[in-house]
Amino acid sequence: FEHVQTLPFPQPVYPTGWWSCTMASKDNLVKYFREDDANNRPFVTRYYNAGIHHGALAMPQFMIDALEDEVRPQEG
Numbered sequence: 001f002e003h004v005q006t007l008p009f010p011q012p013v014y015p016t017g018w019w020s021c022t023m024a025s026k027d028n029l030v031k032y033f034r035e036d037d038a039n040n041r042p043f044v045t046r047y048y049n050a051g052i053h054h055g056a057l058a059m060p061q062f063m064i065d066a067l068e069d070e071v072r073p074q075e076g
């Protein structure tokens with residue numbers, strides 16, 4: 001796949017911990033979504049909105065640091 005996006009998330013029930021899933025696409029960037037549709041959805045919700053959708057793709061800082069350490073050559 002040309003476009004890949006990992007979504008990390010805390011799993012609060014057994015088995016607990018940090019999990020991730022990966023979205024992939026051949027023909028468009030998976031980071032983009034139909035923001036107009038999210039803002040004008042045909043159903044009522046008290047939680048979901050375009051900002052929540054954007055936030056779901058954000059990676060926690062500890063994970064960014066860990067991945068940078070994995071890529072960066074170790075000194076010594």
